Amino acid sequence: MTELTPEQMEHMATTLEGSGQYRILRPLAPRMLADYPQSSGTRLGMFLDLETTGLSAAKDEIIEFGIVPFVYTLEGRILGCLEPFSRLREPSCPIPPQITALTGITPEMVAGQSVTPEEVAGFVAPASLIIAHNADFDRKFAERFSPVFTTKPWACSMRDVDWAAEGYEGRKLSYLGMQAGFWFDGHRATDDCQAGIAILDRELPVSGRPALSVLLENARQVRCRIWAENAPYEYKDVLRQRGYRWNDGTDGNPRAWSISLPEGDVTAELAFLSAEVFARPVDLPVTRITPWDRFSTRC
Structure with missing residues (x-):
């Protein structure tokens, strides 16, 4: 059997693609x-x-x-x-x-x-x-x-x-x-x-x-990390589904659930935590994150 050239194989692939029957x-x-x-x-x-x-x-x-x-x-x-x-x-x-x-x-x-x-x-x-x-x-x-x-x-x-x-x-x-x-x-x-x-x-x-x-x-956006310190245990699934991740504290950051958000979303998220998780006004730690710190142990 004659070996196909790359050009012939590409022609065959293009033909199959064009049929709409193959990816x-x-x-x-x-x-x-x-x-x-x-x-x-x-x-x-x-x-x-x-x-x-x-x-x-x-x-x-x-x-x-x-x-x-x-x-x-x-x-x-x-x-x-x-x-x-x-x-x-x-x-x-x-x-x-x-x-x-x-x-x-x-x-x-x-x-x-x-x-x-x-x-x-x-x-x-x-x-x-x-x-x-x-x-x-x-x-x-x-x-x-x-x-x-x-x-x-x-x-x-x-x-x-x-x-x-x-x-x-x-x-x-x-x-x-x-x-x-x-x-x-x-x-x-x-x-x-x-x-x-x-x-x-x-x-x-x-x-x-x-x-x-x-x-x-x-x-390029500046982001912030909210640390939901001392959040009630029974809300762990709510926090996880909302995008929070658990930090065990071994990296020097708080032992708490946390989430990274655009800076403009912080006020609304803090209001959600106060109303839906803590059921009272809370003053939670917020870390400002620049692109130079994102994904590091510093935040």
Whole structure:
């Protein structure tokens, strides 16, 4: 049987797509730039993904760094990607079997591999923005590894776009990629970064706006975290359904349910808590959050 050329395969895929009977997933094809076209209207972003030995930033360790720089306009258009930073790192403790099963990273792959905070800091220094898919996880690990990450504003590709309102069925990278029309090998850091950038490069199906534009708009907002200290236990489900998350206090913040909201929504939320949860006027702690502190242990 004669092997098909890429052009022939693409013609077949286009024909199937055009029939309306099939949906085609193409392999992720990153758009690469030879260099950074610096101008007053462009910025350098970096999409970061970490693979770790576990979920606790306090005790688990990074085993893979993936950082992909990309150039974008202030309006939220992505021009392309630059060469990535991709490094494995041998942890001080064995990689749990479930992590190897999830990531494909084996003890043999990381044996003797290292990366220093100085190397990472040097690569990240030019970035105007760091993006991660679930930045609440990645930022805490990253800041523990190198203080350079405390000096950068962060955004989250999972939370800073309302994917459900745009017709997407889930927020996982693999789901978003499939609905955007491509597939990729997930759970390796650089692949996840390239997928995240490609998703942000798409126009959203409902609003018609570039996904990165929406992310930037939301990430630039000043937000506040309300700490519902001493909320009655019987209201825990009400708070959870409203978007509150439990903090156990080990990070130095209050041991309480909390929620992050745009600054303009704080007064209404405090009124809700007083009327519906505490049944009395309450003076609750409120932390102001800038993009430089979002997703960190500082808030």
